[in-house]
């Protein structure tokens with residue numbers, strides 16, 4: 217059912233989503249609050265990396281996971297086996313949901329960025345939300361990225377990576393649009409928040425961890441970039457060397473902001 221997708225569905229990518237979930241959880245869940253909710257709909261749930269965290273943080277929650285990839289859902293079932301009585305799964309395109317119940321909460325993370333019609337996705341979910349349901353979305357804002365020193369190979373790769381996402385119908389800056397998208401979908405009480413990283417040589421260990429994470433994230437797009445002819449194998453290596461060299465610069469800076477939006481139905 218899935219269409220061409222920036223990160224692909226290979227096992228390494230499925231493991232990357234779990235590692236990413238662990239690494240970013242302290243940032244993502246410092247603000248999100250689903251207390252009082254019991255029945256949550258998660259759109260673009262992937263291999264269940266966020267679902268696992270949601271189940272742990274809010275023990276009252278039952279979660280319905282929707283993803284259009286059979287492969288992701290099969291892996292999610294394994295990853296969430298520890299709570300199998302609290303999760304259910306639907307293989308559907310999020311633009312055209314066909315569900316059987318109403319939900320008092322909606323969660324979306326790193327998924328609208330890949331969906332060509334994000335308002336349609338939100339409208340589709342809205343049909344299954346109770347009045348007053350809590351909605352939290354966390355999404356990328358790739359134009360917020362700043363790296364010092366500004367190295368040409370990593371810049372070229374990053375531009376190609378974002379270009380590929382756009383050509384596949386996604387939006388690498390969808391985070392910046394979350395408030396507008398929520399408004400268009402008819403949600404109220406909209407709040408916009410920012411989270412992210414501003415790292416430098418004052419915390420070299422954290423900077424190193426982030427550069428490692430970032431390299432793996434960017435490389436997850438490599439097969440698609442090669443296939444689209446947007447980048448060569450040599451340019452992938454050069455991007456990696458650039459990112460390794462950042463750590464050696466006494467003025468190194470890594471800055472990135474993601475966006476979180478809250479609303480009610």
Ligand SMILES: C[S@@+](CC[C@H](N)C(=O)[O-])C[C@H]1O[C@@H](n2cnc3c(N)ncnc32)[C@H](O)[C@@H]1O
Pocket residue numbers: 218221223233234237259260261262263264265266282283284285288308309310311324325326327330331
């Ligand atoms: C980057 S992954 C994020 C997964 C999970 N939210 C997380 O944070 O680990 C995006 C997921 O959205 C799914 N996806 C993309 N477009 C979709 C669509 N139109 N309908 C349903 N799922 C979709 C992909 O299959 C993928 O599993």
